[in-house]
Amino acid sequence: EVVLTQSPATLSLSPGERATLSCRASQSVRTYLAWYQQKPGQAPRLLIYDASNRATGIPARFSGSGSGTDFTLTISSLEPEDFAVYYCHQRSDWPRSFGPGTKVDIK
Amino acid sequence: QVQLQESGPGLVKPSQTLSLTCTVSGGSFSTDNYYWSWIRQPAGKGLEWIGRIYPSGSTDYNASLKSRVTISIDTSKNQFSLKLNSVTAADTAVYFCARDLGVLGPEDYWGQGTLVTVSS
Numbered sequence: 320e321v322v323l324t325q326s327p328a329t330l331s332l333s334p335g336e337r338a339t340l341s342c343r344a345s346q347s348v349r350t351y352l353a354w355y356q357q358k359p360g361q362a363p364r365l366l367i368y369d370a371s372n373r374a375t376g377i378p379a380r381f382s383g384s385g386s387g388t389d390f391t392l393t394i395s396s397l398e399p400e401d402f403a404v405y406y407c408h409q410r411s412d413w414p415r416s417f418g419p420g421t422k423v424d425i426k
Numbered sequence: 427q428v429q430l431q432e433s434g435p436g437l438v439k440p441s442q443t444l445s446l447t448c449t450v451s452g453g454s455f456s457t458d459n460y461y462w463s464w465i466r467q468p469a470g471k472g473l474e475w476i477g478r479i480y481p482s483g484s485t486d487y488n489a490s491l492k493s494r495v496t497i498s499i500d501t502s503k504n505q506f507s508l509k510l511n512s513v514t515a516a517d518t519a520v521y522f523c524a525r526d527l528g529v530l531g532p533e534d535y536w537g538q539g540t541l542v543t544v545s546s
Binding site for chain 2: 361363406408413414418
């Protein structure tokens with residue numbers, strides 16, 4: 320089973336700043352890594368799939384990179400609506416799994 | 427626009443069976459090459475993938491839950507269902523249904539989620 324770890328657990332930033340979130344896999348997931356954003360009381364929203372592809376309707380300030388075991392989600396300039404929890408998710412191995420999340424909160 | 431909606435009891439007694447249904451609208455439920463998944467999230471915690479079903483009826487389950495889980499599908503009603511038996515307090519969570527793109531990608535459309543509490 321692939322275990323995903325995310326760092327940091329919490330990221331405190333101000334609007335307009337750049338956010339860099341990390342996800343590391345316990346074994347290679349090739350590029351089958353996705354990123355989701357979740358706000359309180361809502362379902363996760365797909366941001367990035369296959370490591371670097373933005374999902375439909377996702378703003379260009381969100382970008383993903385990486386392959387194998389190390390991945391990064393970057394938000395180039397934080398908007399007020401971007402403060403949320405972000406999860407990485409792999410579909411390379413069974414069972415599919417999620418990371419524990421990184422909370423991006425307002426500094 | 428694909429929409430998913432979970433329904434079912436919000437309270438289940440310990441040792442009983444949790445039963446939820448997801449109704450899908452929009453899209454081609456049984457003809458597109460998509461899977462239909464269940465994922466859960468205990469309060470304040472992360473996401474756990476439970477399993478998925480293809481319109482043909484083939485299923486994949488998380489091994490940690492496999493002995494207690496059954497996912498079924500009714501293409502005539504655009505619905506798929508989750509049954510989890512012998513529940514305990516550890517099964518208390520928000521349960522989400524989602525569309526799984528299979529080889530094309532991860533879960534893209536999700537239901538809003540429904541809270542199921544296991545308590546006597």
